Amino acid sequence: MPKIFQLSPHEAQKIAAGQVVERPANIVKELLENSIDAGASHIQIIIKDGGKELIRIIDNGSGMDAIDAIACFKQHATSKITSVDELPSLTTFGFRGEALASIAAVSKVTLLTKQAGMMEGSLVTAQEGTFERQDAACPIGTDISVAHLFYNVPARAKFIKTKETETRHIVQTIKAMALAYPHLHITLTVDDMLLLNCPAQDDLIGRYAQLWDNATAQHMLPISAINSQKRVSLTGVISDHQWLRYDRSGIFFLVNNRWVTNSGLGRALLKGYNNVLPPGRYPMATVNIIINPALIDINAHPRKEEIIFANPRLVEQLIQEAVCAALEKNLSRQLKKVVTIHQSVAAPSSFAFTPASLSAVDHIPPAIDFTKTISLPPAIEPLQMQQHMPLATEMVTTPAVMPILETAHEPYTIVGQLHKTYIILEKDDGLYLVDQHAAHERILYEIFSNRFAKIPTINLMFPQLIAVDPASIGIIESIIPLLAEHGIVLEPFGKDQLVIQSTPVHLKDASIKEIIEQLIGWIKEEQAVNQQEMMQLLHKKLRAQMACKAAVKAGDSLSHDQMQELIDDLEKTDNRFSCPHGRPTGWLISKAEIEKKFQRRK
Ligand code: ADP
Ligand code: MG
Numbered sequence: 214m215p216k217i218f219q220l221s222p223h224e225a226q227k228i229a230a231g232q233v234v235e236r237p238a239n240i241v242k243e244l245l246e247n248s249i250d251a252g253a254s255h256i257q258i259i260i261k262d263g264g265k266e267l268i269r270i271i272d273n274g275s276g277m278d279a280i281d282a283i284a285c286f287k288q289h290a291t292s293k294i295t296s297v298d299e300l301p302s303l304t305t306f307g308f309r310g311e312a313l314a315s316i317a318a319v320s321k322v323t324l325l326t327k328q329a330g331m332m333e334g335s336l337v338t339a340q341e342g343t344f345e346r347q348d349a350a351c352p353i354g355t356d357i358s359v360a361h362l363f364y365n366v367p368a369r370a371k372f373i374k375t376k377e378t379e380t381r382h383i384v385q386t387i388k389a390m391a392l393a394y395p396h397l398h399i400t401l402t403v404d405d406m407l408l409l410n411c412p413a414q415d416d417l418i419g420r421y422a423q424l425w426d427n428a429t430a431q432h433m434l435p436i437s438a439i440n441s442q443k444r445v446s447l448t449g450v451i452s453d454h455q456w457l458r459y460d461r462s463g464i465f466f467l468v469n470n471r472w473v474t475n476s477g478l479g480r481a482l483l484k485g486y487n488n489v490l491p492p493g494r495y496p497m498a499t500v501n502i503i504i505n506p507a508l509i510d511i512n513a514h515p516r517k518e519e520i521i522f523a524n525p526r527l528v529e530q531l532i533q534e535a536v537c538a539a540l541e542k543n544l545s546r547q548l549k550k551v552v553t554i555h556q557s558v559a560a561p562s563s564f565a566f567t568p569a570s571l572s573a574v575d576h577i578p579p580a581i582d583f584t585k586t587i588s589l590p591p592a593i594e595p596l597q598m599q600q601h602m603p604l605a606t607e608m609v610t611t612p613a614v615m616p617i618l619e620t621a622h623e624p625y626t627i628v629g630q631l632h633k634t635y636i637i638l639e640k641d642d643g644l645y646l647v648d649q650h651a652a653h654e655r656i657l658y659e660i661f662s663n664r665f666a667k668i669p670t671i672n673l674m675f676p677q678l679i680a681v682d683p684a685s686i687g688i689i690e691s692i693i694p695l696l697a698e699h700g701i702v703l704e705p706f707g708k709d710q711l712v713i714q715s716t717p718v719h720l721k722d723a724s725i726k727e728i729i730e731q732l733i734g735w736i737k738e739e740q741a742v743n744q745q746e747m748m749q750l751l752h753k754k755l756r757a758q759m760a761c762k763a764a765v766k767a768g769d770s771l772s773h774d775q776m777q778e779l780i781d782d783l784e785k786t787d788n789r790f791s792c793p794h795g796r797p798t799g800w801l802i803s804k805a806e807i808e809k810k811f812q813r814r815k
Contacts, residue, residue: 319362320364
């Protein structure tokens, strides 16, 4: 008996749809591209339940006539090419005519559309491969609703993530489109709440104020470059080195205005920042690469997301150089500015603002408050905050210098502090250098890790409000219990604020906002791991982060008693030989080696 059957065209289409539609954000992208191709200047996007229940896009573009309103759902239906030979020179988004056919195969679509000059518009309902059209009154343009995504393909529906994750992908897609087309008026309503309202802008920087905030817009630097043979050029904006994030979600690449991914481009961008980026920090950027379409292949990916360049080095080199040049220009301007600020606040003369120390500071406030105190754990007195220098780079180690070994429980004498960064100890077997930040970080990390010790917290008399990206509220909600376990008690307040009710004593002066942003960054970067692993990882990260924030910094001067306290605590601490990030807490320069250096011993 034969076993082979041919699938019905509709079943085949449902399977093929998976190529184009993997998640709701892909639909949003396809529909937005269609609206842009249709010349729209105003686009409204309405989302419900992460796009699973509804994706609706209303544009004021050209609209379709009664025939096209049905024809657009047919496979390979496109008004944009008639032969594959036209592909290389195409500048519109669509070109394969499969988006609407695929979307209609796996959801319930309603289309309302009217062309200029027509008396009547069309209302088309598309479901399970059938299409019904009737005349309808509507404005010029297109209003398309995609409801109940994957209702008829349960196997695919299973792969859709939580509402928060899908909403985040959709917001990311819309941000990319808004950045690629600043002159469009775009609005986004999520679950009946207006999340974005971005009227047309003259330039990209104005878009940053709309999509993020004014402060972000002020930290964006324009970049532009053209390759010597004029084969590639680029324009865009990048954040200066004071405005960094904890994840890559602020980086957008466009090729001929089309949002693409390509890991080489991302690497080139980061290389442009040289050693200015601390580990785990990423800039924000929108880089639009203008290149002859014949030198790229955009068809490599079914959703046209990944791009292949005929000569990737050329493009990467251009990005790297443009980024480097823009940062250097900004830095020289910045340095001049900083000097005048320092004179006006009578900064210590030893405070040299070198480019290297600029780099470690995320957000340099307009004037630096040198009188601000930081708090140590209860046993140690508050001390004067000096400057936030980057941790000294790896010590130069010679074989004579060894990490502290298990000999630490001996009497010691504190000799003093070196470079406001290291505590110098004299012991029987030699000279110890202890990194004050790394040591304190380890002590605090172990305190935070002790599950049986209740973390002392303080209730804030005036609960603190902090602003957060509305798109991240979902993630924050999912980590509220985790934060509470660590003494950070907060709840969402409106769509873009958090109210902090209590914090661990150790953290009272540290930036909770920064800690939360960093956690959100990790969650976004670590999406691959499963829920349980993720929670364990987050507990660890949060502890390390709290320890790092609460610990004394390199550059803080410590009194003799404070050093004593720190070393005593370190001696009592588990895992005392390295900080939570794996750097050594101290080094021994052995007595024998010192004697050898002074030729007292051979
Ligand atoms: P493609 O964009 O690749 O041509 P689609 O399936 O996305 O294929 O769309 C099919 C056709 O439907 C388009 O070529 C266009 O003529 C028409 N169309 C789709 N969306 C719109 C819209 N928002 N406004 C006007 N025409 C549209
Ligand atoms: Mg299309």
